[in-house]
Amino acid sequence: MKTRQAYMLLLHASCQHLDRKELEALVDSKFRLVAALQRYAIMSESELDDVELLLAEFPSLAIAYIAEEVRPVAEGGTQYFSCLIDGSCTLGQANRRKPKFMIRLPGYPILGNGKSDNQNQALI
8 A cells, every 4th residue: 555655755746736636536547456355245244344444544445356146047047246346336235335347257266265366356
């Protein structure tokens, strides 16, 4: 998160004609941090409170997670989605944010517990 502050200092020194609001908008357009929180869909209430604290503290933070939708076998069975949320997403039921983007995955995405390959879904 220090990178965002460094961008602000650099732009402030380089573009002194811009006011604070314009600098913020420019940095926001250039910088975004994406964290892969695969368990977001099944987190407890206290864990969700911690996520909300992070989203409030760091406005450029986006969270990628995996959502599971159980459907009848006739409709294709269980489907998995790579979802992206940030602080601007509205709160839905159970204090979870509604995803900004939702991309259907071809199958079960988890390869193993704690493997870095599991976080590749965040690149979508």
